[in-house]
Amino acid sequence: MSRYWSRIVHELTPYTPGEQPRVADLVKLNTNENPYGPSPKALAAIAEATSDQLRLYPEPTGQALRAAIAVSHGLSESEVFVGNGSDEVLAHTFQALLKQEGPLLFPDISYSFYPTYCALFGITARAVPLADDFTIDPADYDRPCGAIILPNPNAPTGIALPLSAIEALVARHADVPVVIDEAYVDFGAESASSLIARHPNLLVIQTFSKSRALAGLRVGFAMGQRPLIEALERVKDSFNSYPLDRLALAGATASWLDRDWFEEKRALIIAGRDCLSAELAELGFTVLPSAANFIFARHPDHSGAVLAAALRERRVLVRHFKKDRIQDFLRITIGTEAECDRLVAALTEILAEQG
Numbered sequence: 001m002s003r004y005w006s007r008i009v010h011e012l013t014p015y016t017p018g019e020q021p022r023v024a025d026l027v028k029l030n031t032n033e034n035p036y037g038p039s040p041k042a043l044a045a046i047a048e049a050t051s052d053q054l055r056l057y058p059e060p061t062g063q064a065l066r067a068a069i070a071v072s073h074g075l076s077e078s079e080v081f082v083g084n085g086s087d088e089v090l091a092h093t094f095q096a097l098l099k100q101e102g103p104l105l106f107p108d109i110s111y112s113f114y115p116t117y118c119a120l121f122g123i124t125a126r127a128v129p130l131a132d133d134f135t136i137d138p139a140d141y142d143r144p145c146g147a148i149i150l151p152n153p154n155a156p157t158g159i160a161l162p163l164s165a166i167e168a169l170v171a172r173h174a175d176v177p178v179v180i181d182e183a184y185v186d187f188g189a190e191s192a193s194s195l196i197a198r199h200p201n202l203l204v205i206q207t208f209s210k211s212r213a214l215a216g217l218r219v220g221f222a223m224g225q226r227p228l229i230e231a232l233e234r235v236k237d238s239f240n241s242y243p244l245d246r247l248a249l250a251g252a253t254a255s256w257l258d259r260d261w262f263e264e265k266r267a268l269i270i271a272g273r274d275c276l277s278a279e280l281a282e283l284g285f286t287v288l289p290s291a292a293n294f295i296f297a298r299h300p301d302h303s304g305a306v307l308a309a310a311l312r313e314r315r316v317l318v319r320h321f322k323k324d325r326i327q328d329f330l331r332i333t334i335g336t337e338a339e340c341d342r343l344v345a346a347l348t349e350i351l352a353e354q355g
Contacts, residue, residue, distance in 0.1 A: 008120070015116040018319060027316040027342050029333040032155075032184075032294050034213035036268065036336070038251070039261040042214065045254035046247050058246045065244075065253045069221055072256070073193040079223060081232045082252075084243040086183060086207035086220030089232070091117060092239075093149075093203060093222065096231035097177040099123045100146025107136055109326055111155050111181065130325075134288055134296075135159050138169040148173060151181040153189050156321065156331040158290030160189035167192070170199045177228070179203045186211035186266055187273070188291030193223050200225045210293055211266055212255045219244060219252040269293050272334045279344050283351060294333045296326075302354060304328040307347070310354075314346045 001010070018031030062082035070080045083089040094117040098104050106114050108127035118125040126145070131137050134157045141148055148169070153160035170178045170192075178201055180192045185206065193204050203224040209215035222232060236243060244252075255262075277287045277295055285297040298304060304327055308320035319331040332343065 012119055013116065015113045019317065021317070023315065025315055027335065027339045029294075029335050029339065029343060030317040030319040030331075031215075032210060032292070032331075032333045033215050034210060034265065034269070034293070035334070035339060036213060036265045038213045038217075039255045039258040041258045041261070042212075042251040042255035046217075046251040049246050049250035054246060056246075057242055058244060058249055060241050062244050062249055065219075065249055065256070066221075068253055068256045069223070073191070073196075073223060075193070075196065075223055076226075078226050079196065079229055081222040081224075081229045081236075082244055083220050083222075083232075083236065084240075084248075085209065085218040086181070086205055087113065088218075088243060089205050089220040089222050090181065091120075092232045092235045093179055093205065094118070094121050094123060096235045097203065097228060098147040098149065098179065100176065102144055102146030102176070105141055105143070105145045105148045106150065107154060109134065109154075109157065109323070111151050111183075112321075114149060130154075130157070136161055138165050141169060142172060145173070145176060147177045147179070149179040149181060151183065152192070153184045153187075153291040155184065155292065156294070156319070156326070156329070157288050157296050158184070158292040158294055159288055160185075160291035163190040163192060163194070167195050167199075170195060170202050174199070174201055177201050177203060179205060182206045184210055184292035184294075186262075187270060187293045196224055200227065203228050208252050208255065211262065211269075212252070213265065214252060214255060217248050217251050219248050269334050272337060272340055275337075276332070276334060276340045276344070279340075280347070283344070283347055294331055296329050296331050298328040298330065299351070302328075302351070304330055306354075307350060310350045311343070311346055314349075316343050316346050318343075 065082055066077045066080040070077045103124045103126040105126050105128050108129045128140050185191050196202055203222055205222045208219040280287050280297050285299050287295055287297040304320050
């Protein structure tokens with residue numbers, strides 16, 4: 001605390017990111033990173049961009065990257081916005097679109113950055129409880145509001161809504177912005193980008209951090225009809241006109257165009273998720289149905305906090321949330337086959353010890 005702080009700083013409860021420890025021989029399954037590394041073509045593009053050209057500012061709109069994304073989703077370049085990770089894109093979205101007269105609605109168990117943004121930007125919010133089975137019921141959002149944001153698949157549950165349910169929700173709330181946060185969409189859900197042409201109130205946000213294995217490069221993007229994208233651009237150009245550097249633009253564009261690498265690694269993660277879910281079920285865990293690159297599981301006879309601590313002692317890191325309804329769950333990133341085997345072996349040992 002300091003007397004030099006602005007008033008708002010005193011009132012903030014900052015988001016707590018997943019731990020990034022420097023520990024040897026660690027199985028790191030706590031931050032939903034891709035275990036297989038980026039596309040070799042992305043690495044080559046980054047190396048090529050590491051030249052004397054770094055003395056120059058990057059192209060401020062990310063034109064080549066926006067063009068590549070637009071083609072894949074049947075959009076125009078003007079309907080794509082790129083930013084320094086999807087967190088920055090989300091921050092601009094909260095400022096540009098979600099601060100309305102009515103409250104912003106989002107799930108009570110969801111991405112914990114949402115309430116942080118609301119506090120930072122002075123946005124009135126209402127958390128909508130998940131159903132008893134931890135699913136999002138779109139009917140629960142049929143209430144007066146100023147805007148809606150939903151992750152699909154949701155995090156940390158991993159449960160996805162079908163595209164038909166998303167479209168019905170967007171259509172029922174045609175007078176307010178509806179944002180679908182698709183950080184994990186590539187692992188089992190269907191993108192709402194196909195709905196953009198029919199719904200001017202829809203914004204879809206994705207990231208290169210998960211399925212493209214570029215969490216360290218910080219690249220995210222949004223898709224929507226031109227007026228929504230223009231709103232993001234106006235905020236961005238009032239904050240930072242050059243959000244993506246030359247290396248990020250080069251690497252992300254090459255990664256996006258390497259479809260073969262993307263499909264191969266995505267298939268490995270999905271297969272690993274199915275295998276790990278079955279193995280945990282055999283150990284007595286309840287595993288929620290996941291469409292993401294992680295699973296959300298609890299054991300009926302053991303505390304989530306105790307299990308997470310015991311795993312940590314064995315150099316296996318998972319994510320545990322101290323929050324009502326989910327305090328006994330572990331969120332476990334899908335790692336390589338060897339990493340998942342080590343996790344299962346550690347849990348088998350822990351459960352045997354604890355009885």
